[in-house]
Amino acid sequence: MMRTRPLKVALLGCGVVGSEVARIMTTHAEDLTARIGAPVELAGVAVRRPSKVREGIDPALITTDATALLKRGDIDVAIEVIGGIEPARALIHTAFEHGISVVSANKALLAQDGAALHAVADAAGLDLYYEAAVAGAIPLVRPMRESLAGDKINRVMGIVNGTTNFILDKMDSTGAGYQEALDEATALGYAEADPTADVEGYDAAAKAAILAGIAFHTRVRLDDVYREGMTEVSAADFASAKRMGCTIKLLAILERAADGQSVTARVHPAMIPLSHPLASVREAYNAVFVEAEAAGRLMFYGPGAGGAPTASAVLGDLVAVCRNKLAEATGPGESAYTQLPVSTMGDVVTRYHISLDVADKPGVLAQVATTFAEHGVSIDTVRQQGKDGEASLVVVTHRAHDAALTGTVEALRKLDTVRGVASIMRVEGE
Structure with a gap:
């Protein structure tokens, strides 16, 4: 039977994503009602700049007092698309204190304080959903948290930042340098005016922390994720990658140790073989490769950012949370029962591509090879090119x-x- 009293939604933030959420809620109201089993109503929109024109949104819904909106007593679900740590964290706590379930797209907050937020939500018998926090429109969080709940995930490797993938794809396909590719990404709107969060790997690291926690049923914070940016990747690196039959991607890699007693989480540029599915991910798209014990290898692919794609994930969570409200139930909360330690980067085992500038004279290669041997690193291949008393030496190692x-x-x-x-670049995906 259809419930007639609408479920009321508070929208916190109305930027690119928030405005799309409001638009879809309005234009697809009948479909959402049919899918949920009750009408869903946008009851208020909290913003910082009330004077800004927001097409399709009733000005009467606009408020600058998000706290008062949550405390008014009739809100069922809050959608948080503000981003950042504060005031988003305080507002989510306020929502929970007033019996309001939360849908969030806030990767930074969830990576830093996800455990604490889950604890408050669980204690209050409320939902905290965040599909949109990782990989935009790609259904990833819920399949890993629910569809693969009976399986054991051993490895997750993916491209989770569209800006960096666009830049690296342009460097690979056109031979452009890093700055030239970044300028194009900025002109097309893929990169922010300050691209630091993307190109230095902070955005991907936050997403990696969230995914690692879900995949391995253990708590992984942002500080646990090893991070390297991609600003030093050069045309010479791509040339070397092509000689090896590889390309370069900024990857988030999450692994369970072979003995199952620890996990690692890292973000860095890496060479991957052209035969690997992730190598063909172009432009600003995202893709995540999941390796599970029973299911085998699964790949999730699609647009990882943008107003409409991210809003799609938010609305999917909204439908799920509203259905739970009607059933007087909650969805899955945090699963951290394994309590596995997060190992340091030093424990990671992989292959490496090292490019050295050396003197072009006899005995150099022997010295370099001896140094590798003394540290227990086995060399797979060496390529040397000399000119005018100088030389470049490219060493590819076995796993170490x-x-x-x-x-x-x-x-x-x-x-x-x-x-x-x-x-120095790692070689992955072989």
Whole structure:
């Protein structure tokens, strides 16, 4: 039977995503009612700049007092699309204190304080849903949290930031340098005026923390995620990658240790074989590759950002939370029963591509090879090119611990014959 009293929704934030949420709620009102089993009504929209024209939104709904909106007593669900830590965190706590379930797209807050927010929601018997916090429109959080709940996920590797993928794709396909590709991304609206959060990996690291917590049923905070940006990736790196049959992507990689007793979470640029599904992800798209014990390998692909795609994920969560409200139930909360430790980057085992600037004279290669051997890092291939007393030496290793590779590089820098370490890049996905 259809309930006649509408479920009332408070929208906190009305930027690119929030305005799309409001538009879809209005234009698809009948469909949402049929899918939920009750009308859903936008009861108020909290904004910072009330004078801004917002097409399709009744001005009477606009308020600058988000706290008062949540405290008025008739709100069932709050949608938080403000972003950042404060005031979003305080407002979500206020919502829970007043019996309001929350849908959020706030990756930074969830990566930092997800455990605390889940604890408050669980204690109050309320929902906290956040599909839109990771990979935009791509259904990823709920499949990992629910569809794969009976399976054991061992590895997650993905492209979770569209801006960086656009830049690297342009560098690969056109031969553009980093700055040229970034300028194009900015002109097209893919990169912010300050692209630091994207190109330095902070955005991807927040998403990695959220995904790792879900995948491994353990608490992983943003500080637990090893992070490297991609600003140092050069045309020379792409040239080397192509010689190896690879391309370069900024990857979030989450792994369960072979003995199952720990996990690692990292974000950094890496070479991956052109045969790997992630290598073909172009432009600003996202894709996540999940490896589970029973299900095998699964790939989730689609637009990872933008107003409409992200709003689609928000509305999917809204439907689920509203259905739970009608059933007087809640969906799955935090699952952190394994309490696995998060290992440091030094424990990661992978292959490496190291480019060295060296003196072009006899014995250099022997010195370099000896240094690798002394640190327990086995060399797979070496390529040397010399000119005018200088040479470049490209070494690709077998699998080794990151700590061993770090020690090797420190020792190489001390050699008189090594004039510089031009680049270090991990090789993944083989």
